[in-house]
Amino acid sequence: AQSVTQLGSHVSVSEGALVLLRCNYSSSVPPYLFWYVQYPNQGLQLLLKYTSAATLVKGINGFEAEFKKSETSFHLTKPSAHMSDAAEYFCAVTERGSSNTGKLIFGQGTTLQVKP
């Protein structure tokens, strides 16, 4: 069964530093990949998604992610962290096929702390 692994349940960076949140998936067939952010007491907001076009995907708020098939990875990065980036981040996948629409498999989440 498809699974998603996010390395590091908590990541702490200083304001202005590089943000790197790691995500690996298990499927041998590349799935569709998503990164979501969740602020306290809110739902999930899509940051970006990979659907098999360019392997480097740019999202909102300065985030981007690179799909690497050889490493089965989809790590999220941001060159310079801002205090407002403090939140929980989820990597998720859906398996290819129209019947799998809406069935997201999530990683355990990574809480990003940004220190002043």
Add this chain to the structure above:
Amino acid sequence: KAGVTQTPRYLIKTRGQQVTLSCSPISGHRSVSWYQQTPGQGLQFLFEYFSETQRNKGNFPGRFSGRQFSNSRSEMNVSTLELGDSALYLCASSWGDNSGNTIYFGEGSWLTVV
């Protein structure tokens, strides 16, 4: 345009009771899916409805059920509530015709079982 709307936002129920949560998807979206979020288990898929039919189901007991109406609005029901059902229940919607569709989430319904 309006996003995914969930009601109620917060509710408290007693063990053994049942609860119904409602979700209005983004206009035009035909797929509605439900997720349970808890600190221990994270985000888990409950089920997905597409054009009033359940298309996918997660690994939850039969106490968890749902339905979708002709206008794509969806409800989920949990019967015989247990303390462990306390969670944030998230509804999400998408066009539903391709698994690469963007899936949009509502703000969630916070359920506390006492």
